[in-house]
Amino acid sequence: MRVLVTGGAGYVGSFTVRELCAAGHEVLVVDNLSTGRRAAVGDVPLIVADIRDEAALGQAFGGFKPEAVIHLAGLKSSEESLSQLRTYFEVNVTGTLHVLNESAGHGVEFFVFSSSCAVYGTPHICPVDEQAALRPENPYGETKHISERLIEWYARTTGMRYVNLRYFNAAGAAGDASLGEFAVERSRQLVPMTMRAALGIVPEVQVYGDDYPTPDGTALRDFVHVVDLARAHIASMKALAQGQRAGCINVGQGTPVSVAQLIAEIGKASGREVPMRVVGRRPGDPGLSWADNTLAKEQIGWSPEFGLPDIVATAWAWHSGDPATLR
Template sequence: MRVLVTGGAGYVGSFTVRRLLAAGHEVVVVDNLSTGRREAVRGCPLRMADIRDPAGMGPVFEEFRPEAVIHFAALKSSEESLRDIGTYFGVNVTGTQNVLDLCARTGVERFVFSSSCAVYGTPQICPVDETAPVRPESPYGETKYLSERMIASYGQATGLRYANLRYFNAAGAADDASLGEYAGPAATQLLPVAVRATLGLAPALRIFGDDYPTPDGTALRDYIHVEDLAQAHVRVLEGLDTDERCGPVNLGRGQPVSVRELIDALRHVSEKDTTVTTAPRRPGDPGLSWADPDLALSRFGWRAERDLDHIVRTAWDWHTGTPASLE
């Protein structure tokens, strides 16, 4: 299958590109490299373009004529979205509309969207399944849900088969430490931030909120290994062979992990201590959020295979073996 991957030089995108190539698909990556890395997609054609620029994106679609699109390109920080709402709507919503217009124009048949559990906000019941109310608590979550609705409308109007993958917290790195997450001083993702603190690159790891209604007072999340997540994208793309399979799909391990439990796992793997301080809760951060992943298994035969120890161990090996990943 000819697959165009927007944002394919980013974290989850680059792992998915590897999986697509290994499965025999023909792949072209589109990325503006604002956060992506050229070296993450060596051996795959990379076209520099911005999804906000239809004139720049159009020739890529016209020349490659993709049969399928996996759409990763987006901004992804709930906290940042509160400070820069306009940019988030411009990239995540208008950018997605531009991609969908090009799909309609060039006859793309399948569309896999990198959505987020942020569409649920703070779920009323966990684990959360795809029938749960959608109540985003940040502009970021709102942009993801608006994009989902737009994708569904294009699907209904054009026959585009689609899946909106609501995944939870991507983490980890390749087993051989050949690829992972690049997370510099401005990183907000918990695991790389914790690694930075453990290595002395930051004075301490701040825990935002230790008064949640959880066993240890810290927020509960669902961490999923990036390799499992990449495999899910490929499995879903290949499985979109009927209209009945279209719609939202949760991707997670279905096992809640608290902030303190993740820090303890890092201490175990690294055999080092992590200095921790506490800070008030951040706006837009739910206290409880983990997936019911059963639909992904029943509809596409996918489930996560790697546990928390594997997630933390591969991340630690990647960051310590690749100092540039933390610069």
């Protein structure tokens, strides 16, 4: 199948491109390289363009004539979205609208979107399933919620079939350390922040709150290995091609891991305890969020293969092998 991948030079995107190529698909990446890297796509064709640029998108779609689109391009920081509202809505919502318009205009049959568990906000019940109320607690989560709704309407009116994959926290790297995350300096995600402290790039990792109603007081999260996540896109496309109308699907490991537990595991991998300091809760951060991934198993035949030890070991090998990945 011809698959156009927006954001394919980024962290999750580059693994998805790799899995698509391995499955025999023809791939074109569209990425503005704002956080992504040309090297991450290898020799896969790449058009450097912004999804806010309708004319450039039109050219990419017109030339490649994709049958499927995997739309990952976007901004992803909950915290940053609170201060950069306009940019987040422009890139994540207007950008998605443009990608949808081009998809509809060029007869794209299958659409897979990088949504987020941020659409749930703080779930009342964990593990959270797809029927839970959608109550985003930050503009980032709202942009994903709105994008999901846009996709649903385009699908209803064009016959395009879609999967909105609600990712939990992507983590880990390739088993041979050939590909992984390039964390931008401003990244405040837990794995890069802990890696920086473990490698002595920063003195300590800050823990946002230890007064949550959890066993060790730190927040509970769901970390899903990036290779598993990438494979969820391939599974989605396969299910859609077989006639499935899949809708919104959680992609998480399904097991809660506390922030303190993750830091301790990275400490073990690095051979020394990672210094940490508890600071106040971060606005827009849910205390508890992990996935019920039953629907993914049922609808797209996906279940995670990797657990926390694989995530920590591969991420450590990747970042310690090249600390420039933590910029």
